[in-house]
Amino acid sequence: MIKILLADDHQMFIDGIKSIIEGEIGIAVIGEANNGVQVIKAVENQKPDVILMDIRMPVMDGVAATRYLSKHFPEIPILALSMFDQEEDVIEMLEAGAFGYIIKNTGKQELIAAINAVMSKQHYYSKSLSGKIEEWLKTMQHREQYTLTKREREIIILVAHGKSSQQIANNLKISKFTVDTHRKNIHQKLGIKSNTGLVKYVMENLTNN
CATH class of the missing domain: 3.40.50.2300 (Response regulator)
Structure with a gap:
């Protein structure tokens, strides 16, 4: 029941x-x-x-x-x-x-x-x-603005520390769907296709923030 x-x-x-x-x-x-x-x-x-x-x-x-x-x-x-x-x-x-x-x-x-x-x-x-959700995701993926949001910064740092989407979801108390959506947006905004590239970005841009 x-x-x-x-x-x-x-x-x-x-x-x-x-x-x-x-x-x-x-x-x-x-x-x-x-x-x-x-x-x-x-x-x-x-x-x-x-x-x-x-x-x-x-x-x-x-x-x-x-x-x-x-x-x-x-x-x-x-x-x-x-x-x-x-x-x-x-x-x-x-x-x-x-x-x-x-x-x-x-x-x-x-x-x-x-x-x-x-x-x-x-x-x-x-x-x-x-x-509509698909449209919103596509719109988000084709943004011309490359500034990461606060949530995206949190996620990219966790990715750089080797965390999986599920681990990030558990850590931030959000759904895995939301994490995956943010990760897609991050890759699109930064033009980075690999996690290795994300790690490099964090080391160069976010380690002191």
Whole structure:
């Protein structure tokens, strides 16, 4: 039985999701929360298998809650729920540690598929969003700006120290998908194709920073 915790500040939406899930064999809603603080308390008390997390909630939003839970309860996958499909929302949730991101108008079949996917530690994105993610990645890979972000600097230094993508993900409390995305961006920005080249770049440019 997959135990679900629902987090959303609109009770009507929670009730709607519950009505969808209730008739599904092997899945049960065991808890509800209306803000990030309540989510954390519910996780500590109820130990769900999967969290369906709204992004924009009062007191503590979904991004902050996801970041905390990914650090303290990394074994519990989080599936982001949102009315929005904006790039910054998606990337922010993935960097916080979410395993997937679906739009709230997603149908029952896709919702169940998403739950099963993240339960198996597989990333899942709404079908309507998958193409956009690819576009965003391509756009990021073809940037003409070569200044590394703070996160990219952290990752390139860890790469230079011989860390794998999974080790970096564990160290920074983000998903491996996010690490791999940053690594692609770093290679593209710097025009460096090998890890040896990245090590040389770190030695020449970042050792004193």
